[in-house]
Amino acid sequence: MSVAATPAHSTRRVFLGSLASLPLAASSALWSGHAMAQDRYPSRAIRMIVPFAPGSSTDIAARSWGEVIGRQLGGASVIVDNRAGAGGNIGATAVARSTPDGYTLLYSTATTWAIAPLIYQDLAYQPTRDFLSVAVTTTVPTLLVVSGDSDIRSFQDLADRVKAAPDRHSYGSNGVGANSHITCKLIANRLGVPNLLHVPFKQGSQGVMAEVVAGRLTFAVDPWSVVGPLVRSGRLRALAATGSKRLSVAPEIPTLSEMLHQELDTTTWSGLWAPAGTPADIVTRLHEGIAAGRKNAALVKQFEEQGTPLMPDMSLPQVNMFMKQEVERWKVMVKEAQISV
Structure with a gap:
C-alpha cells in the first residue's frame, strides 16, 4: 500500500537540501539600529520559557542552548522556566505577552509555531504576529x-x-x-x-x-x-x-x-523565538549566539547522541522561510489526524 510523498514533504526535503548551497545572508545588512540597547544587553538574567515539563526533550535541549547563549553573551545568566500545559500554549502565550526587550524568550518546537494555530480555534497568540523567529536548532524525531x-x-x-x-x-x-x-x-x-x-x-x-x-x-x-x-x-x-x-x-x-510501506514522517524541530517588537540587534545577537554554538564539536556530538541532531545552519531569512514551509507540511498531517480544539 505504497503512496507517493506529499508535496509538503517534498518541498521540505528540497529546502533542507538546498541550505548548504545557499550563502548565509549577512545579518548586519538586514538588521540594524538600537546600538545603545545592544551595548547594554544583557544587563540581567534572561528567562527562557519552555512550554513543556521538566525532563522533556525540549527542556533538555533548552538547558544546553541556554548555556551556549549565556557564554556568547559574555557570561549572561539564562534561566529555564518550564510553563507546561495546553500542548505548549500556556508557555507560548506567556512569552507573547511579555515585554519585548530580549529578557524573555521562548524555546519550543514546531508544536507551538506550526501546529497549534491549525488545531486551536481560539488560540491566545498568533505566531507570525506575536513572535520573531531567532533560530531553528535541532531536529526532533x-x-x-x-x-x-x-x-x-x-x-x-x-x-x-x-x-x-x-x-x-x-x-x-x-x-x-x-x-x-x-x-x-x-x-x-x-x-x-x-x-x-x-x-x-x-x-x-x-x-x-x-x-x-x-x-x-x-x-x-x-x-x-x-x-x-x-x-x-x-x-x-x-x-x-x-x-x-x-x-x-x-x-x-x-x-x-x-x-x-507508505510515507509517514512526523519529525518536528526545536527553535528559539523572541516576542514581536524585540529590538532587531538583540534578535541578531541571539541568532549569532546559536550559530556560534554549532561550531562546538562537543555540543554537536551531545545532540547526535540524544537523537536530536542539529538542523542545517540558516540565516534569519532562511529561518523564516523554513518555518513558513513547515506550516504547510503540518497542514497536511493535521487534516488527516482530524484534531481540533
Missing part, C-alpha cells in the same frame, strides 16, 4: 515505544493487537495537539483504528512514559533523549522511528514508513 514487559515485540504485533481489540488499547501524549498526539493519531489512522483511546498528560513525557512502562498505556512516542535510557534498560521497547530515516544512535530500529 521520535520513537514509537511499548512496555518492555509487553508481549508486543514488533510493529506488526502492535498492529495485530490494536486491530483485533481496539477497545482494550490506548496511547498517551504530551497534550492535545502536541506532536506526540498527532503522531499517535496518524499511526492509529493508518492501522484502521482511528477511535483508539487517547490519554493526554499535563505533566508531559515523564507521566506518559511511566504509564507505558507500567503497561497501562499500550504505546506512545517521544524523542530518544527521553526514551533511550528506558529502552537500553529494558523498561521500554522501541518499535519504530517516526522520521524519514533511521536514527544514527539506534540504527536497528526501522522507520514507520518502512513498517507501513
Whole structure:
C-alpha cells in the first residue's frame, strides 16, 4: 500500500537540501539600529520559557542552548522556566505577552509555531504576529515505544493487537495537539483504528512514559533523549522511528514508513523565538549566539547522541522561510489526524 510523498514533504526535503548551497545572508545588512540597547544587553538574567515539563526533550535541549547563549553573551545568566500545559500554549502565550526587550524568550518546537494555530480555534497568540523567529536548532524525531514487559515485540504485533481489540488499547501524549498526539493519531489512522483511546498528560513525557512502562498505556512516542535510557534498560521497547530515516544512535530500529510501506514522517524541530517588537540587534545577537554554538564539536556530538541532531545552519531569512514551509507540511498531517480544539 505504497503512496507517493506529499508535496509538503517534498518541498521540505528540497529546502533542507538546498541550505548548504545557499550563502548565509549577512545579518548586519538586514538588521540594524538600537546600538545603545545592544551595548547594554544583557544587563540581567534572561528567562527562557519552555512550554513543556521538566525532563522533556525540549527542556533538555533548552538547558544546553541556554548555556551556549549565556557564554556568547559574555557570561549572561539564562534561566529555564518550564510553563507546561495546553500542548505548549500556556508557555507560548506567556512569552507573547511579555515585554519585548530580549529578557524573555521562548524555546519550543514546531508544536507551538506550526501546529497549534491549525488545531486551536481560539488560540491566545498568533505566531507570525506575536513572535520573531531567532533560530531553528535541532531536529526532533521520535520513537514509537511499548512496555518492555509487553508481549508486543514488533510493529506488526502492535498492529495485530490494536486491530483485533481496539477497545482494550490506548496511547498517551504530551497534550492535545502536541506532536506526540498527532503522531499517535496518524499511526492509529493508518492501522484502521482511528477511535483508539487517547490519554493526554499535563505533566508531559515523564507521566506518559511511566504509564507505558507500567503497561497501562499500550504505546506512545517521544524523542530518544527521553526514551533511550528506558529502552537500553529494558523498561521500554522501541518499535519504530517516526522520521524519514533511521536514527544514527539506534540504527536497528526501522522507520514507520518502512513498517507501513507508505510515507509517514512526523519529525518536528526545536527553535528559539523572541516576542514581536524585540529590538532587531538583540534578535541578531541571539541568532549569532546559536550559530556560534554549532561550531562546538562537543555540543554537536551531545545532540547526535540524544537523537536530536542539529538542523542545517540558516540565516534569519532562511529561518523564516523554513518555518513558513513547515506550516504547510503540518497542514497536511493535521487534516488527516482530524484534531481540533
